[in-house]
Amino acid sequence: xxxxxxxxxxxxxxxxxxxxxxxxIASVEGLEGLTFGRVAADAGVARGNVQVLFGDRxxxxxxxxxxxxxxxxxxxxGPAMALPTAVERLIALIExxxxxxxxxxxxxxxxxxxxxxxxRTRPGEIRDRVEHHRAEARQRIVDLANAAINAGELQGGxxxxxxxxxxxxxxxxxxxxxxxxxxxxxxxxxxxxxxxxAAARGV
Amino acid sequence: xxxxxxxxxxxxxxxxxxxxxxxxIASVEGLEGLTFGRVAADAGVARGNVQVLFGDRxxxxxxxxxxxxxxxxxxxxGPAMALPTAVERLIALIExxxxxxxxxxxxxxxxxxxxxxxxRTRPGEIRDRVEHHRAEARQRIVDLANAAINAGELQGGxxxxxxxxxxxxxxxxxxxxxxxxxxxxxxxxxxxxxxxxAAARGV
Numbered sequence: 001x002x003x004x005x006x007x008x009x010x011x012x013x014x015x016x017x018x019x020x021x022x023x024x025i026a027s028v029e030g031l032e033g034l035t036f037g038r039v040a041a042d043a044g045v046a047r048g049n050v051q052v053l054f055g056d057r058x059x060x061x062x063x064x065x066x067x068x069x070x071x072x073x074x075x076x077x078g079p080a081m082a083l084p085t086a087v088e089r090l091i092a093l094i095e096x097x098x099x100x101x102x103x104x105x106x107x108x109x110x111x112x113x114x115x116x117x118x119x120r121t122r123p124g125e126i127r128d129r130v131e132h133h134r135a136e137a138r139q140r141i142v143d144l145a146n147a148a149i150n151a152g153e154l155q156g157g158x159x160x161x162x163x164x165x166x167x168x169x170x171x172x173x174x175x176x177x178x179x180x181x182x183x184x185x186x187x188x189x190x191x192x193x194x195x196x197x198a199a200a201r202g203v
Numbered sequence: 204x205x206x207x208x209x210x211x212x213x214x215x216x217x218x219x220x221x222x223x224x225x226x227x228i229a230s231v232e233g234l235e236g237l238t239f240g241r242v243a244a245d246a247g248v249a250r251g252n253v254q255v256l257f258g259d260r261x262x263x264x265x266x267x268x269x270x271x272x273x274x275x276x277x278x279x280x281g282p283a284m285a286l287p288t289a290v291e292r293l294i295a296l297i298e299x300x301x302x303x304x305x306x307x308x309x310x311x312x313x314x315x316x317x318x319x320x321x322x323r324t325r326p327g328e329i330r331d332r333v334e335h336h337r338a339e340a341r342q343r344i345v346d347l348a349n350a351a352i353n354a355g356e357l358q359g360g361x362x363x364x365x366x367x368x369x370x371x372x373x374x375x376x377x378x379x380x381x382x383x384x385x386x387x388x389x390x391x392x393x394x395x396x397x398x399x400x401a402a403a404r405g406v
Contacts, residue, residue: 108324117320119383120317121382169373172379173372173375192369
């Protein structure tokens with residue numbers, strides 16, 4: 001391996017370590033409280049290293065969002081999308097979200113739902129990225145539901161926009177309930193999601 | 204009026220002015236960012252006045268929550284509860300929430316939904332108060348729905364816990380959507396609420 005490649009590999013590892021800690025912090029405390037000093041202390045590196053690797057605080061915040069979304073994609077979206085039928089993919093995607101939060105894959109639950117509330121009143125690049133991921137998550141449900149309708153796996157008459165809205169609303173509630181010590185509200189959310197999907201399948 | 208009464212009246216007015224500004228700030232920026240200095244600057248008073256009237260920062264934060272809840276009680280809950288039948292009270296309560304947020308009665312929308320997300324990972328007295336108001340809002344829906352069932356205004360078979368969960372989930376979504384520039388998601392929430400209530404009435 002060339003010296004350049006080794007240097008790059010070291011840089012990538014350092015970056016991944018810092019982002020791992022930044023994502024854990026952001027899931028619990030939000031992105032507004034994320035500073036170079038806080039992340040450096042948690043990651044066990046010098047503050048200057050974080051600065052060299054990320055440049056400014058907003059770049060670190062934006063990279064943290066993408067890292068959280070990548071973790072969710074790897075844990076939930078990828079495995080769900082690998083299933084053979086559209087309806088199986090849709091069910092696994094929704095069930096996977098509840099498992100992701102329940103098992104505290106991130107200690108603060110779902111990063112995108114948390115940041116949606118934190119940044120709803122803060123226009124700017126961070127909010128734009130959060131909004132992008134919100135829209136993408138909704139669109140994923142809409143696309144899978146449409147594919148499932150076309151395959152005859154969901155009933156033809158359902159409004160896929162309403163279905164996506166309901167499923168993401170139950171997640172919004174469940175993300176708070178899980179951390180707030182309201183297990184019965186978390187279970188109501190999971191049950192309501194299952195019932196909506198069962199009704200859409202006509203079972 | 205005695206000198207003591209005048210002094211108390213002046214103190215009450217100063218407190219109300221400070222809490223008005225604190226509630227506006229908290230609805231947009233959350234309670235974590237609420238400091239004596241920030242509130243004093245907004246309210247146009249000396250920082251020392253805020254300190255004398257509230258003592259410590261957590262006392263100001265707790266008083267801000269109660270002030271926001273009192274504003275909502277006055278604007279939405281009170282008028283709804285004055286209606287003659289239980290089902291009218293329930294409908295007015297839900298419609299009133301959407302109007303409260305849509306008209307930006309507070310610039311950041313519903314304070315309790317916003318603080319639920321902000322404090323879900325922060326145990327302590329503030330979260331306990333938020334949890335108290337969350338439970339109270341859910342119980343209000345459950346009680347009205349039960350009263351409406353007993354009066355024959357809602358169908359007997361409905362699960363009032365599920366109804367309260369669904370209506371508050373749609374609010375959780377709508378509170379983000381309203382401020383995030385997602386008017387179609389806000390309208391889906393209002394429409395889904397109306398449809399749930401119409402289905403519960405059997406109309």
